[in-house]
Amino acid sequence: xxxxxxxxxxxxxxxxxxxxxxxxxxxxxxxxxxxxxxxxxxxxxxxxxxxxxxxxxxxx
Numbered sequence: 001x002x003x004x005x006x007x008x009x010x011x012x013x014x015x016x017x018x019x020x021x022x023x024x025x026x027x028x029x030x031x032x033x034x035x036x037x038x039x040x041x042x043x044x045x046x047x048x049x050x051x052x053x054x055x056x057x058x059x060x
Contacts, residue, residue: 009034
């Protein structure tokens with residue numbers, strides 16, 4: 001497993017509450033939800049390379 005970078009994030013309490021609610025609905029932690037949101041946005045903006053396993057799925 002790759003090592004993750006830790007950092008402090010200052011966020012508006014109302015935004016954090018919305019993230020917590022969304023995370024609970026999807027059975028994630030707030031931290032996991034923030035990571036998912038950021039990853040999704042980076043992929044959609046083509047700023048993050050897709051992993052090899054998702055890039056070329058095996059053919060049947």
